[in-house]
Protein backbone atom coordinates (compact mmCIF):
# COMPACT_ATOMS: atom_id res chain seq x y z
CA UNK A 1 0.00 0.00 0.00
CA UNK A 2 1.07 3.57 -0.64
CA UNK A 3 0.19 6.34 1.78
CA UNK A 4 1.46 9.69 0.53
CA UNK A 5 2.07 12.51 3.00
CA UNK A 6 -0.59 14.50 1.17
CA UNK A 7 -2.91 13.57 -1.69
CA UNK A 8 -4.23 16.71 -3.36
CA UNK A 9 -5.47 14.68 -6.34
CA UNK A 10 -8.00 12.95 -4.04
CA UNK A 11 -9.28 16.36 -2.93
CA UNK A 12 -9.40 17.59 -6.52
CA UNK A 13 -11.47 14.59 -7.64
CA UNK A 14 -13.98 15.24 -4.88
CA UNK A 15 -14.52 18.97 -5.56
CA UNK A 16 -13.60 19.58 -9.18
CA UNK A 17 -17.25 19.99 -10.24
CA UNK A 18 -17.49 22.96 -7.87
CA UNK A 19 -14.11 24.54 -8.50
CA UNK A 20 -13.81 24.26 -12.28
CA UNK A 21 -16.95 26.34 -13.06
CA UNK A 22 -15.76 29.06 -10.63
CA UNK A 23 -12.40 29.06 -12.37
CA UNK A 24 -14.02 29.17 -15.78
CA UNK A 25 -16.11 32.19 -14.72
CA UNK A 26 -12.91 34.14 -13.97
CA UNK A 27 -11.42 33.07 -17.29
CA UNK A 28 -14.56 34.09 -19.18
CA UNK A 29 -14.54 37.50 -17.44
CA UNK A 30 -10.80 37.95 -18.12
CA UNK A 31 -10.62 39.94 -14.84
CA UNK A 32 -7.45 38.40 -13.52
CA UNK A 33 -6.24 41.26 -11.34
CA UNK A 34 -8.26 42.49 -8.34
CA UNK A 35 -11.51 41.07 -9.74
CA UNK A 36 -14.67 40.72 -7.61
CA UNK A 37 -13.66 37.32 -6.20
CA UNK A 38 -10.92 39.04 -4.17
CA UNK A 39 -13.26 41.26 -2.12
CA UNK A 40 -15.66 38.33 -1.63
CA UNK A 41 -12.91 36.10 -0.31
CA UNK A 42 -11.52 38.89 1.89
CA UNK A 43 -14.93 39.33 3.51
CA UNK A 44 -15.38 35.59 4.06
CA UNK A 45 -11.94 35.01 5.56
CA UNK A 46 -12.27 38.07 7.83
CA UNK A 47 -15.62 36.74 9.01
CA UNK A 48 -14.29 33.29 9.79
CA UNK A 49 -11.47 34.91 11.81
CA UNK A 50 -13.84 37.23 13.73
CA UNK A 51 -11.90 40.14 12.21
CA UNK A 52 -13.26 43.25 10.47
CA UNK A 53 -10.97 43.43 7.44
CA UNK A 54 -9.30 40.97 5.08
CA UNK A 55 -6.57 42.03 2.69
CA UNK A 56 -5.51 39.48 0.09
CA UNK A 57 -1.87 39.29 -0.97
CA UNK A 58 0.45 37.08 -2.97
CA UNK A 59 1.59 34.65 -0.25
CA UNK A 60 1.76 33.93 3.45
CA UNK A 61 5.29 35.30 3.37
CA UNK A 62 4.00 38.67 2.13
CA UNK A 63 1.16 38.54 4.65
CA UNK A 64 3.93 38.67 7.29
CA UNK A 65 6.17 41.11 5.43
CA UNK A 66 3.49 43.75 4.81
CA UNK A 67 2.44 44.35 8.46
CA UNK A 68 6.13 44.37 9.41
CA UNK A 69 6.73 47.03 6.74
CA UNK A 70 3.83 48.99 8.22
CA UNK A 71 5.83 49.19 11.47
CA UNK A 72 8.60 51.21 9.73
CA UNK A 73 11.35 49.22 11.41
CA UNK A 74 14.75 50.87 11.75
CA UNK A 75 18.11 49.07 11.83
CA UNK A 76 18.50 47.31 15.15
CA UNK A 77 14.76 47.11 15.84
CA UNK A 78 13.89 43.71 17.26
CA UNK A 79 10.98 41.39 16.58
CA UNK A 80 10.58 38.41 18.90
CA UNK A 81 9.58 35.08 17.38
CA UNK A 82 10.07 31.32 17.53
CA UNK A 83 12.95 29.55 15.77
CA UNK A 84 10.80 26.44 15.36
CA UNK A 85 8.77 27.48 12.34
CA UNK A 86 8.95 27.73 8.57
CA UNK A 87 11.71 30.06 7.40
CA UNK A 88 9.31 32.76 6.16
CA UNK A 89 8.46 33.92 9.69
CA UNK A 90 12.00 35.12 10.35
CA UNK A 91 12.85 35.89 6.72
CA UNK A 92 10.04 38.46 6.68
CA UNK A 93 11.45 40.17 9.79
CA UNK A 94 14.85 40.46 8.12
CA UNK A 95 13.38 41.66 4.83
CA UNK A 96 11.35 44.34 6.62
CA UNK A 97 14.61 45.70 8.06
CA UNK A 98 14.30 44.20 11.54
CA UNK A 99 16.36 41.81 13.63
CA UNK A 100 14.77 38.49 14.57
CA UNK A 101 15.07 37.67 18.27
CA UNK A 102 14.48 33.97 18.75
CA UNK A 103 13.06 32.53 21.96
CA UNK A 104 12.43 28.92 22.86
CA UNK A 105 9.25 26.85 22.54
CA UNK A 106 7.14 24.92 25.02
CA UNK A 107 7.94 21.24 24.57
CA UNK A 108 4.35 19.93 24.57
CA UNK A 109 2.74 22.31 22.07
CA UNK A 110 5.88 23.16 20.01
CA UNK A 111 4.63 26.78 20.28
CA UNK A 112 6.51 29.86 21.51
CA UNK A 113 6.92 30.07 25.29
CA UNK A 114 5.25 33.29 26.55
CA UNK A 115 7.58 33.48 29.57
CA UNK A 116 10.58 33.42 27.22
CA UNK A 117 8.99 36.18 25.16
CA UNK A 118 8.64 38.34 28.24
CA UNK A 119 12.25 37.76 29.24
CA UNK A 120 13.48 38.76 25.76
CA UNK A 121 11.75 42.15 25.58
CA UNK A 122 14.18 45.08 25.37
CA UNK A 123 13.76 48.80 24.62
CA UNK A 124 14.37 47.89 20.93
CA UNK A 125 11.51 45.37 20.74
CA UNK A 126 8.92 46.52 18.21
CA UNK A 127 6.64 43.50 17.77
CA UNK A 128 6.03 39.84 18.63
CA UNK A 129 5.23 37.12 16.07
CA UNK A 130 3.76 33.97 17.59
CA UNK A 131 3.23 31.06 15.18
CA UNK A 132 0.22 28.79 15.68
CA UNK A 133 2.32 25.82 14.68
CA UNK A 134 0.88 22.73 13.02
CA UNK A 135 -2.61 24.24 13.46
CA UNK A 136 -2.72 24.71 17.23
CA UNK A 137 -3.11 28.18 18.72
CA UNK A 138 -0.51 29.77 20.97
CA UNK A 139 -1.53 30.72 24.50
CA UNK A 140 -2.73 34.08 23.23
CA UNK A 141 -4.21 35.33 26.50
CA UNK A 142 -0.78 35.23 28.20
CA UNK A 143 0.96 36.75 25.22
CA UNK A 144 -1.60 39.55 24.97
CA UNK A 145 -1.04 40.38 28.61
CA UNK A 146 2.74 40.54 28.13
CA UNK A 147 2.50 42.58 24.92
CA UNK A 148 -0.25 44.83 26.27
CA UNK A 149 1.88 45.95 29.24
CA UNK A 150 4.47 47.31 26.78
CA UNK A 151 2.12 48.41 24.00
CA UNK A 152 3.72 45.92 21.58
CA UNK A 153 1.76 44.77 18.53
CA UNK A 154 1.29 41.03 17.95
CA UNK A 155 1.40 39.75 14.38
CA UNK A 156 -0.09 36.25 14.39
CA UNK A 157 1.48 33.81 11.98
CA UNK A 158 -1.62 31.70 11.35
CA UNK A 159 -0.28 30.35 8.05
CA UNK A 160 -0.90 26.81 9.34
CA UNK A 161 -3.93 27.59 11.48
CA UNK A 162 -6.90 28.96 9.57
CA UNK A 163 -10.01 28.18 11.61
CA UNK A 164 -8.11 27.06 14.72
CA UNK A 165 -9.65 28.32 17.95
CA UNK A 166 -9.07 28.52 21.65
CA UNK A 167 -11.51 28.88 24.49
CA UNK A 168 -10.50 31.88 26.60
CA UNK A 169 -12.65 32.67 29.65
CA UNK A 170 -15.32 30.41 28.20
CA UNK A 171 -15.43 32.18 24.80
CA UNK A 172 -14.13 30.70 21.53
CA UNK A 173 -11.45 32.97 20.07
CA UNK A 174 -10.29 32.35 16.52
CA UNK A 175 -6.79 32.46 15.14
CA UNK A 176 -6.74 35.96 13.63
CA UNK A 177 -9.08 37.50 16.17
CA UNK A 178 -6.77 38.66 18.92
CA UNK A 179 -3.56 39.91 17.29
CA UNK A 180 -3.04 43.26 15.61
CA UNK A 181 -2.65 41.69 12.15
CA UNK A 182 -2.77 38.00 11.25
CA UNK A 183 -1.09 36.29 8.30
CA UNK A 184 -2.61 33.36 6.40
CA UNK A 185 -1.02 31.27 3.67
CA UNK A 186 -2.99 29.55 0.92
CA UNK A 187 -0.01 27.47 -0.22
CA UNK A 188 -1.58 24.37 -1.89
CA UNK A 189 -0.76 21.99 0.98
CA UNK A 190 -2.49 24.13 3.62
CA UNK A 191 -5.90 23.15 5.08
CA UNK A 192 -7.31 25.82 2.74
CA UNK A 193 -4.97 25.68 -0.24
CA UNK A 194 -5.05 27.54 -3.54
CA UNK A 195 -3.89 26.15 -6.90
CA UNK A 196 -0.74 28.19 -6.61
CA UNK A 197 0.54 30.80 -4.17
CA UNK A 198 -1.72 33.09 -2.20
CA UNK A 199 -2.07 34.77 1.19
CA UNK A 200 -4.21 37.06 3.27
CA UNK A 201 -3.95 39.44 6.20
CA UNK A 202 -6.83 40.02 8.58
CA UNK A 203 -7.15 42.79 11.15
CA UNK A 204 -9.81 44.71 13.03
CA UNK A 205 -7.72 47.90 12.98
CA UNK A 206 -9.26 50.04 10.20
CA UNK A 207 -6.19 52.27 9.83
CA UNK A 208 -3.90 49.23 9.54
CA UNK A 209 -6.22 47.68 6.94
CA UNK A 210 -6.08 50.82 4.82
CA UNK A 211 -2.30 50.99 5.07
CA UNK A 212 -1.91 47.29 4.17
CA UNK A 213 -4.19 47.74 1.15
CA UNK A 214 -1.87 50.50 -0.03
CA UNK A 215 1.35 48.65 0.75
CA UNK A 216 0.31 45.62 -1.32
CA UNK A 217 -0.22 47.91 -4.36
CA UNK A 218 3.10 49.75 -4.46
CA UNK A 219 2.09 52.08 -1.63
CA UNK A 220 -0.63 54.00 -3.46
CA UNK A 221 -4.34 54.29 -2.67
CA UNK A 222 -4.89 55.71 -6.16
CA UNK A 223 -3.27 54.38 -9.32
CA UNK A 224 -0.01 56.19 -10.18
CA UNK A 225 -0.07 58.14 -6.88
CA UNK A 226 2.41 56.72 -4.38
CA UNK A 227 2.25 57.91 -0.78
CA UNK A 228 5.00 55.50 0.24
CA UNK A 229 6.97 52.65 -1.27
CA UNK A 230 5.11 49.37 -1.10
CA UNK A 231 5.42 46.13 -3.04
CA UNK A 232 3.43 44.30 -5.71
CA UNK A 233 1.64 41.63 -3.74
CA UNK A 234 -1.85 40.98 -5.03
CA UNK A 235 -3.86 37.84 -4.56
CA UNK A 236 -4.70 36.47 -7.99
CA UNK A 237 -8.42 36.39 -8.99
CA UNK A 238 -8.01 32.82 -10.25
CA UNK A 239 -6.76 31.77 -6.81
CA UNK A 240 -9.54 33.70 -5.04
CA UNK A 241 -12.15 31.83 -7.12
CA UNK A 242 -10.58 28.47 -6.22
CA UNK A 243 -10.46 29.42 -2.55
CA UNK A 244 -14.07 30.65 -2.49
CA UNK A 245 -15.19 27.31 -3.94
CA UNK A 246 -13.12 25.38 -1.39
CA UNK A 247 -14.00 27.47 1.66
CA UNK A 248 -17.38 25.83 2.41
CA UNK A 249 -15.48 22.52 2.86
CA UNK A 250 -12.84 23.83 5.25
CA UNK A 251 -14.61 23.11 8.55
CA UNK A 252 -15.44 19.53 7.53
CA UNK A 253 -11.90 18.93 6.24
CA UNK A 254 -10.37 20.15 9.50
CA UNK A 255 -12.87 18.05 11.50
CA UNK A 256 -11.80 14.99 9.50
CA UNK A 257 -8.15 15.75 10.26
CA UNK A 258 -9.05 15.94 13.97
CA UNK A 259 -10.85 12.58 13.70
CA UNK A 260 -7.78 10.98 12.10
CA UNK A 261 -5.56 12.53 14.78
CA UNK A 262 -7.70 11.00 17.54
CA UNK A 263 -7.53 7.63 15.78
CA UNK A 264 -3.72 7.73 15.51
CA UNK A 265 -3.26 8.98 19.06
CA UNK A 266 -5.40 6.19 20.53
CA UNK A 267 -3.45 3.62 18.54
CA UNK A 268 -0.09 4.95 19.75
CA UNK A 269 -0.99 4.79 23.45
CA UNK A 270 1.30 2.35 25.17
CA UNK A 271 4.20 2.76 22.74
CA UNK A 272 6.92 4.11 25.03
CA UNK A 273 9.04 5.52 22.19
CA UNK A 274 6.23 7.44 20.52
CA UNK A 275 4.76 10.67 21.90
CA UNK A 276 1.63 11.82 20.08
CA UNK A 277 0.88 15.54 19.78
CA UNK A 278 -0.63 17.15 22.85
CA UNK A 279 -3.66 19.37 22.38
CA UNK A 280 -3.52 22.04 25.09
CA UNK A 281 -6.61 22.49 27.25
CA UNK A 282 -9.05 24.84 25.57
CA UNK A 283 -7.59 24.44 22.09
CA UNK A 284 -9.32 23.15 19.00
CA UNK A 285 -6.47 22.00 16.78
CA UNK A 286 -6.92 21.94 12.98
CA UNK A 287 -4.09 19.42 12.51
CA UNK A 288 -2.41 20.99 9.53
CA UNK A 289 0.27 18.54 10.63
CA UNK A 290 0.09 15.52 12.92
CA UNK A 291 3.52 15.53 14.49
CA UNK A 292 4.93 12.88 16.77
CA UNK A 293 8.03 13.00 18.92
CA UNK A 294 9.84 9.71 18.56
CA UNK A 295 13.03 7.91 19.48
CA UNK A 296 15.37 6.82 16.65
CA UNK A 297 13.56 9.24 14.35
CA UNK A 298 15.83 8.92 11.33
CA UNK A 299 15.65 5.11 11.33
CA UNK A 300 11.86 5.31 11.63
CA UNK A 301 11.79 7.60 8.61
CA UNK A 302 13.72 5.07 6.55
CA UNK A 303 11.37 2.30 7.72
CA UNK A 304 8.28 4.33 6.74
CA UNK A 305 9.79 5.19 3.39
CA UNK A 306 10.47 1.52 2.69
CA UNK A 307 6.81 0.82 3.45
CA UNK A 308 5.62 3.50 1.03
CA UNK A 309 4.46 5.83 3.78
CA UNK A 310 5.03 9.55 3.28
CA UNK A 311 6.39 11.51 6.21
CA UNK A 312 8.35 14.70 6.77
CA UNK A 313 10.38 16.63 9.28
CA UNK A 314 9.03 20.07 10.08
CA UNK A 315 11.64 21.44 10.83
CA UNK A 316 15.10 19.82 10.81
CA UNK A 317 17.12 22.97 11.59
CA UNK A 318 15.71 25.62 13.91
CA UNK A 319 16.07 29.09 12.47
CA UNK A 320 18.54 30.38 15.09
CA UNK A 321 20.97 27.74 13.75
CA UNK A 322 20.54 28.58 10.04
CA UNK A 323 23.74 29.82 8.36
CA UNK A 324 22.02 33.02 7.20
CA UNK A 325 21.39 34.01 10.82
CA UNK A 326 24.84 33.02 12.13
CA UNK A 327 25.71 36.67 12.75
CA UNK A 328 22.90 36.87 15.31
CA UNK A 329 25.17 34.76 17.51
CA UNK A 330 23.00 31.91 18.75
CA UNK A 331 25.24 29.02 19.80
CA UNK A 332 24.28 25.34 19.62
CA UNK A 333 22.32 24.55 22.78
CA UNK A 334 21.11 28.14 23.26
CA UNK A 335 17.44 27.25 22.59
CA UNK A 336 17.39 23.62 23.73
CA UNK A 337 13.68 22.83 23.37
CA UNK A 338 13.64 23.92 19.73
CA UNK A 339 16.83 21.99 19.01
CA UNK A 340 15.42 18.88 20.66
CA UNK A 341 12.15 19.13 18.73
CA UNK A 342 14.14 19.37 15.50
CA UNK A 343 15.76 16.03 16.38
CA UNK A 344 12.61 14.21 17.49
CA UNK A 345 9.66 15.43 15.43
CA UNK A 346 8.18 13.57 12.47
CA UNK A 347 4.88 14.34 10.73
CA UNK A 348 2.56 11.64 9.39
CA UNK A 349 -0.11 11.74 6.66
CA UNK A 350 -3.22 13.46 8.10
CA UNK A 351 -5.16 14.72 5.05
CA UNK A 352 -8.97 14.39 5.20
CA UNK A 353 -9.32 11.82 2.40
CA UNK A 354 -7.22 9.15 4.16
CA UNK A 355 -9.07 5.86 4.51
CA UNK A 356 -9.15 3.75 7.65
CA UNK A 357 -7.17 1.09 5.80
CA UNK A 358 -4.43 3.67 5.16
CA UNK A 359 -4.46 4.88 8.77
CA UNK A 360 -4.23 1.28 9.99
CA UNK A 361 -1.34 0.62 7.62
CA UNK A 362 0.59 3.59 9.01
CA UNK A 363 -0.16 2.53 12.59
CA UNK A 364 0.93 -1.06 11.92
CA UNK A 365 4.21 0.13 10.36
CA UNK A 366 5.03 2.25 13.40
CA UNK A 367 4.07 -0.50 15.84
CA UNK A 368 6.22 -2.96 13.91
CA UNK A 369 9.22 -0.61 14.07
CA UNK A 370 9.05 -0.13 17.85
CA UNK A 371 8.12 -3.70 18.74
Ligand SMILES: Cc1ncc(COP(=O)(O)O)c(C=O)c1O
Nearest residue numbers: 059060061086088159185186187
Ligand atom coordinates in the same frame (compact mmCIF):
# COMPACT_ATOMS: atom_id res chain seq x y z
C1 LIG B 1 4.34 29.05 9.69
C2 LIG B 1 4.42 29.57 8.29
N1 LIG B 1 4.71 30.86 8.09
C3 LIG B 1 4.77 31.37 6.85
C4 LIG B 1 4.55 30.61 5.73
C5 LIG B 1 4.71 31.22 4.38
O1 LIG B 1 3.61 31.07 3.56
P1 LIG B 1 3.80 31.03 1.96
O2 LIG B 1 4.44 29.74 1.61
O3 LIG B 1 2.39 31.13 1.47
O4 LIG B 1 4.60 32.21 1.58
C6 LIG B 1 4.22 29.25 5.89
C7 LIG B 1 3.89 28.35 4.76
O5 LIG B 1 4.50 27.90 3.93
C8 LIG B 1 4.17 28.72 7.21
O6 LIG B 1 3.90 27.42 7.40
